[in-house]
Amino acid sequence: MNDYSFIFVSDVCLKEISMKNNKPKYKLIIEAAVDVIAENGYHASQVSKIAKKAGVADGTIYLYFKNKEDILVSVFEEKMGQFIEQIAAATSQKETASEKLLTLISMHFGQLAANHHLAIVTQLELRQSNLSLRQQINRILKPYLGVIDGIIKEGIDENLFRSDINIPLIRQMIFGTLDETVTNWVMNEEKYDLVGLAPAVHDLITKGIKAS
Incomplete structure (x- = not known):
């Protein structure tokens, strides 16, 4: 991969991050995570609880976050x-x-x-x-x-x-x-x-x- 390809990939990654941050469901999940983690503690906060609080399907979480x-x-x-x-x-x-x-x-x-x-x-x-x-x-x-x-x-x-x-x-x-x-x-x-x-x-x- 040449330097230009690296720059192109970096630009694509930045655009993907920007697109993710601008999507309403991403914001909903972030705010839901704050509430769920605060109320239950990090270790007891299952992804399913965060999804339920955000009003999204469990699988939707993994469109935005790895884990x-x-x-x-x-x-x-x-x-x-x-x-x-x-x-x-x-x-x-x-x-x-x-x-x-x-x-x-x-x-x-x-x-x-x-x-x-x-x-x-x-x-x-x-x-x-x-x-x-x-x-x-x-x-x-x-x-x-x-x-x-x-x-x-x-x-x-x-x-x-x-x-x-x-x-x-x-x-x-x-x-x-x-x-x-x-x-x-x-x-x-x-x-x-x-x-x-x-x-x-x-x-x-x-x-x-x-x-x-």
Whole structure:
């Protein structure tokens, strides 16, 4: 296969993915999977349950997904893709890196606070021991971590953040803080205002990396 054939195949694959994502049944299955996995747990969520919730035949699931693992990964990929688009649009309206970071934190908390089932799936059910699944989740996370990297770099350029900080380390600390805060909120049965914590979390992070 020559280079041109490879490009052609890649283009075909991208078109197939786009066509699949734009089909109503694909969206129905994704939303049904969020509900079923949140209510039953990943391991107890049979494909047949997801199909029934989506109002489609069991066989229809396999027109879009290889297996249950593929459904879980696709749920995360779909939701994370939407979130990154929203983050990019919202942060582009902010002037400073500090404002962009606060926006990201608020939106991170807000998206999950607004969707009880999605919060359970992302914070609990994605924590699987399967190595292949973890690697796929990490791949999907990379663009979001890249958004955080961009905000940190912008803050350094603006002299808002220290120039000697280790960007990969700070990025992991920021994401880890947000992730653990949401997980704790879910584990405590969402008894308090998650979004209301955003300013305090932002203040804690920015004070730690603030330029002197």
